Amino acid sequence: MNTVKIKDPAVRSYFFGKGFQDLRATIADGGKRNFDSAKGFIKKAPGWAEPMDVIKSSIWYAIGISILFFGSIFYMVASALHILLLGLFFIAIFIGFTGIWMIERWYLAIRSFFLACPHCHANSNIPEYFCDQCGEIHAQMLPNSYGVFFHRCLCGNKLPATFFLDRGRLQARCPVCHENIAREHVESRRIFVPVMGGPSTGKSAFLFGAVRQLVDHGVGHERFKAKPFDKRSEDAFRRVESMLRSGIPPDKTRDPIPRAFNLGLHKNGRLSFLLYLYDPAGEAYQEADKLSEHGFNNYLSGMILIVDPFAIPSVRSQYRTQLEEKYGAVKPSELSIEEVVDRLLMTLEADFGLSKRGKVSQPLAIVLNKSDAFGLESLIGAPALDRVMAQLSEKAPPDRNEARNRVLRNQLVKWGEQAFVSRIEARFSLVSYFACSALGRMPDRSKVDFTAKDVLPPLLWIFGKYDRANSIMSAKLY
Amino acid sequence: MADDDMGMVIGSIIFLTSMLIALSIVLLFGAIIGAAVGSYNYCKAIQTHVRLERPGA
Numbered sequence: 001m002n003t004v005k006i007k008d009p010a011v012r013s014y015f016f017g018k019g020f021q022d023l024r025a026t027i028a029d030g031g032k033r034n035f036d037s038a039k040g041f042i043k044k045a046p047g048w049a050e051p052m053d054v055i056k057s058s059i060w061y062a063i064g065i066s067i068l069f070f071g072s073i074f075y076m077v078a079s080a081l082h083i084l085l086l087g088l089f090f091i092a093i094f095i096g097f098t099g100i101w102m103i104e105r106w107y108l109a110i111r112s113f114f115l116a117c118p119h120c121h122a123n124s125n126i127p128e129y130f131c132d133q134c135g136e137i138h139a140q141m142l143p144n145s146y147g148v149f150f151h152r153c154l155c156g157n158k159l160p161a162t163f164f165l166d167r168g169r170l171q172a173r174c175p176v177c178h179e180n181i182a183r184e185h186v187e188s189r190r191i192f193v194p195v196m197g198g199p200s201t202g203k204s205a206f207l208f209g210a211v212r213q214l215v216d217h218g219v220g221h222e223r224f225k226a227k228p229f230d231k232r233s234e235d236a237f238r239r240v241e242s243m244l245r246s247g248i249p250p251d252k253t254r255d256p257i258p259r260a261f262n263l264g265l266h267k268n269g270r271l272s273f274l275l276y277l278y279d280p281a282g283e284a285y286q287e288a289d290k291l292s293e294h295g296f297n298n299y300l301s302g303m304i305l306i307v308d309p310f311a312i313p314s315v316r317s318q319y320r321t322q323l324e325e326k327y328g329a330v331k332p333s334e335l336s337i338e339e340v341v342d343r344l345l346m347t348l349e350a351d352f353g354l355s356k357r358g359k360v361s362q363p364l365a366i367v368l369n370k371s372d373a374f375g376l377e378s379l380i381g382a383p384a385l386d387r388v389m390a391q392l393s394e395k396a397p398p399d400r401n402e403a404r405n406r407v408l409r410n411q412l413v414k415w416g417e418q419a420f421v422s423r424i425e426a427r428f429s430l431v432s433y434f435a436c437s438a439l440g441r442m443p444d445r446s447k448v449d450f451t452a453k454d455v456l457p458p459l460l461w462i463f464g465k466y467d468r469a470n471s472i473m474s475a476k477l478y
Numbered sequence: 479m480a481d482d483d484m485g486m487v488i489g490s491i492i493f494l495t496s497m498l499i500a501l502s503i504v505l506l507f508g509a510i511i512g513a514a515v516g517s518y519n520y521c522k523a524i525q526t527h528v529r530l531e532r533p534g535a
Contacts, residue, residue, distance in 0.1 A: 030520040066507070
């Protein structure tokens, strides 16, 4: 439970450490003092030679024996009371900190407050905290034997030991990678979404295209304002945004274990949601051991799988001529979509507790990218959807989301990806299909701004599944 | 003869009673002295060994 294993630079509660040392020393010293006192009185006896000496000696001896006898009785009673008192305080404090600890755990659990490190993706109940006076690290800033409500640092500073006393005001760090952690990485509503897919599927373009739209236009009925949460995310966003504005596609992601891109969704000036968007290098999906280091799989809110239609053999064959001309602009992904999903599932089974036949409960958005290329739009984009909607509306009022799922699922099957579709639907409880153009057009030398198309619906669908109140998600996804 | 016996009995009773009273007084004083010295010693032991840690104070 909350047994303190790590020694913090704090003063342990008197009743859990020093109290018992003091008790032992007091009991030993009390007994010795009694014995010495008795011996001291007996030594005063002048002897037994004279009648007066006999009387005096008898008195000194009587006093000595009284101290030895009655003093020992008193000493035993006092020792027992001392033990009882210390024991009572020990039990009371133990019950106190266990109770507060349990209430805190329960409260943090229902609010989904835990540390999710944006740097190394480690997760733990709480981070390590710095003393705001001396800077010492306190690894167990919880109600425990160091204190129920406060811990006293060895520098004398009193530190709040529970969430309820604003523990979050202290600077924190990740216990694994030791990077400093902002309070919101522990105490806020967060949504964790990795953007997955093989190399050259357009994950970075998708992510930054979506972020750009969120930042520029806000989101949802209640108009959340989006802005990069920290300087690192801000810098990354500004760099990619300026590239996109200049008609340059984002650089290829090199890091197989990405740091989270954090985007804050603010309402009325206050942070309502903190988004963690992960953009691992596509090469990570070629090596299972790289995927096992994606610690964020432990606390996913949902997943986005970017599919490059030109990684599908039948599509590649269908558009062979066009691809030969524009291969550099389209950059078809070389990794098959089945392989990406197989590696992901294998990793989830091996390292993240998914059983062999279990289903992933988090929503999965399958996003067919590059819909702008070679007229694919007519097969997977709005025109295809409009056709199906027109057919459906003859029977009953159609559901646009359902229609979109049908169009894209059927198209994947037509392209010979029945195995992929079946595997996805067998292993993921909640799947939805989307199509987008992360750059909005084919890259060329024109230096015209890239404007992503239809990149928000997959994100908003996942946000909507996470946010039960549905306050983020727009009613119309597509 | 009967008066002598009676005197002996009364004398014995007085003697035993006074011995008992004397013993009680001795025990009472002993208990008071023992408890006083014992409590003094325990208090001194507490004063010597019980220290609350107050870092930075």
